[in-house]
Amino acid sequence: MAQTEPVSLDDELFREIILDHYRHPRHRGLLDPADMASHGHNPLCGDEVDLSLRVRGGQVEGVGFEGQGCSISMASTSMMSEEIQGKSLEQAHELIGRFRAMLLEGQDPSSLAGIGDLEALSGVRRYASRVKCAMLPWTTLEAGLKQLEGGHEPAGD
Amino acid sequence: MSALALDAERVRLDFPILAERVNGHRLVYLDSAASSQKPEVVIEAVSDYYRHANANVHRGVHALGERATELFESARTAVAGLVSADPRGVVFVRNTTEGINLVAQAFARERLGPADRIVCSEMEHHSNLVPWQRVRDQTGCQLAYIPVTPAGELDLEAAEALLRPPTRLLSVAHVSNVLGTINPVRELVRMAHREGITVCVDGAQAVPHMPVDLGELDADFYAFSGHKMCGPTGIGVLVGRPQLLEEMPPFLTGGSMISVVTLERTTWDEIPHKFEAGTPDIGGAAGLRAAVSYLESTGMEAVQGHGAALSDYAIEALSEVPGLTRYGPSGANQLGILSFNLSGVHPHDVGTVLDRYGVAVRAGHHCCQPLMRRLGVAATARASLYLYNTREDVDTLLEAIGEVRRIFSD
Ligand SMILES: Cc1ncc(COP(=O)(O)O)c(C=O)c1O
Numbered sequence: 001m002a003q004t005e006p007v008s009l010d011d012e013l014f015r016e017i018i019l020d021h022y023r024h025p026r027h028r029g030l031l032d033p034a035d036m037a038s039h040g041h042n043p044l045c046g047d048e049v050d051l052s053l054r055v056r057g058g059q060v061e062g063v064g065f066e067g068q069g070c071s072i073s074m075a076s077t078s079m080m081s082e083e084i085q086g087k088s089l090e091q092a093h094e095l096i097g098r099f100r101a102m103l104l105e106g107q108d109p110s111s112l113a114g115i116g117d118l119e120a121l122s123g124v125r126r127y128a129s130r131v132k133c134a135m136l137p138w139t140t141l142e143a144g145l146k147q148l149e150g151g152h153e154p155a156g157d
Numbered sequence: 158m159s160a161l162a163l164d165a166e167r168v169r170l171d172f173p174i175l176a177e178r179v180n181g182h183r184l185v186y187l188d189s190a191a192s193s194q195k196p197e198v199v200i201e202a203v204s205d206y207y208r209h210a211n212a213n214v215h216r217g218v219h220a221l222g223e224r225a226t227e228l229f230e231s232a233r234t235a236v237a238g239l240v241s242a243d244p245r246g247v248v249f250v251r252n253t254t255e256g257i258n259l260v261a262q263a264f265a266r267e268r269l270g271p272a273d274r275i276v277c278s279e280m281e282h283h284s285n286l287v288p289w290q291r292v293r294d295q296t297g298c299q300l301a302y303i304p305v306t307p308a309g310e311l312d313l314e315a316a317e318a319l320l321r322p323p324t325r326l327l328s329v330a331h332v333s334n335v336l337g338t339i340n341p342v343r344e345l346v347r348m349a350h351r352e353g354i355t356v357c358v359d360g361a362q363a364v365p366h367m368p369v370d371l372g373e374l375d376a377d378f379y380a381f382s383g384h385k386m387c388g389p390t391g392i393g394v395l396v397g398r399p400q401l402l403e404e405m406p407p408f409l410t411g412g413s414m415i416s417v418v419t420l421e422r423t424t425w426d427e428i429p430h431k432f433e434a435g436t437p438d439i440g441g442a443a444g445l446r447a448a449v450s451y452l453e454s455t456g457m458e459a460v461q462g463h464g465a466a467l468s469d470y471a472i473e474a475l476s477e478v479p480g481l482t483r484y485g486p487s488g489a490n491q492l493g494i495l496s497f498n499l500s501g502v503h504p505h506d507v508g509t510v511l512d513r514y515g516v517a518v519r520a521g522h523h524c525c526q527p528l529m530r531r532l533g534v535a536a537t538a539r540a541s542l543y544l545y546n547t548r549e550d551v552d553t554l555l556e557a558i559g560e561v562r563r564i565f566s567d
Pocket of ligand 1: 359
């Protein structure tokens with residue numbers, strides 16, 4: 001087995017900004033009514049996310065979530081909610097792509113435009129068992145957007 | 158604190174993997190309830206089999222075929238000896254899960270109908286729960302559960318009320334893989350047999366850790382896994398009452414389990430071979446034989462004594478950690494399995510931090526989702542102890558838990 005140097009967890013995985021989002025999640029609470037509602041579940045570890053979006057004229061006007069899970073999945077959800085608030089659906093899609101590139105394709109976050117604070121989650125890459133936790137809200141958002149764009153705008157207005 | 162009943166520092170040396178370094182730290186393996194580590198003698202026995210005796214069993218007339226057959230059958234005798242069972246009732250399967258499925262399909266499904274009831278408990282591993290839900294769906298029988306008390310024990314009054322007609326089968330864990338509770342199986346068997354109820358026991362967490370005497374326990378079926386008791390993965394055991402096994406149809410059919418086959422019909426081989434269709438895991442059996450002999454030479458009393466003493470030590474230490482909740486009983490009724498949560502920290506985060514310090518624990522629902530619901534949690538962290546764990550391991554666990562608290566403190 002490859003020997004790895006002891007690393008400091010604090011700056012690699014559990015960065016202060018991640019812990020801050022975990023302790024004080026932004027956008028917590030589901031929106032009602034909402035234009036998009038999506039549920040995500042990681043059967044391996046039981047983490048769950050419910051995501052709701054209000055969309056006006058192709059812009060994300062409001063984001064709200066409920067969920068339970070580890071610091072990584074919850075911080076990722078909170079940070080994602082902050083990032084997509086006010087963005088266009090197209091930008092949201094781009095962000096999903098960039099986040100995926102950072103976590104799954106090993107892209108250097110500094111080469112990814114607009115990744116912002118999400119860069120803090122790049123340390124998760126080294127923990128194969130935790131990548132799914134960080135991805136959970138993003139795959140949930142992607143599934144929800146797909147439904148929304150497929151024309152299933154839930155009743156409401 | 159009583160003296161530990163075996164010299165774990167010396168036992169440690171028998172397990173080559175414990176010399177691994179993980180993330181720059183000495184490996185502290187506290188996940189034996191998921192799968193135990195293997196001593197050198199077991200690794201050697203498996204490799205010796207492939208080097209010197211590899212052939213199919215019960216087939217060839219040549220020397221290697223005979224060696225392989227003898228080795229395979231001697232593994233059966235060894236396992237029977239360990240748990241005081243009749244070797245004719247010892248069926249080799251892949252694992253506990255397969256053993257229970259065998260009972261579910263070849264016994265329960267054959268005999269039960271809509272008027273009958275199966276009883277399990279709320280603390281069962283999915284392996285001892287899902288197969289019974291399937292039988293319920295197949296036969297239309299009912300399925301009921303013995304509740305778990307807040308102390309993490311089976312509610313025996315409720316059990317007694319359930320162990321009456323129309324119940325025909327009880328299937329229950331000997332030791333809980335989440336709470337470490339040692340269930341009073343002897344008493345449950347007595348209650349059940351008074352009413353003519355057949356009893357199946359999930360012994361996956363018992364056989365590795367304590368002396369088990371199936372003659373005395375008197376259960377009708379008893380399943381366990383080789384990989385949790387120092388043996389290889391891929392081999393497990395179902396012990397059945399020979400008379401029941403004789404009455405039952407086979408579970409899987411094919412080669413090796415037949416007596417006479419014509420194009421029209423087939424007669425089955427004698428038990429236990431009737432339940433061993435196809436080429437078995439002979440290398441696994443060789444390894445399991447070595448594991449049994451390793452455990453016997455250490456002494457199951459000593460293994461249990463060591464587990465109990467170390468468990469007491471760990472429970473006391475954990476009880477002093479602020480914000481830590483432990484799930485499960487204490488004292489003589491507990492077997493080296495310590496499930497806990499730290500307030501404000503998800504168990505996966507606990508697991509990840511501990512891993513950075515070389516401490517391997519399991520985090521999650523432990524294949525016991527109904528029990529998690531009963532405990533009112535989504536998941537727990539679980540440290541499980543075995544004969545190679547030391548007080549130093551427990552001390553390292555506690556230090557690493559301190560780190561978790563430091564990182565996650567507000
Ligand atoms: C109590 C209990 N029952 C059943 C099992 C299933 O064992 P296996 O996966 O070897 O079939 C386990 C272990 O995971 C267990 O702890």
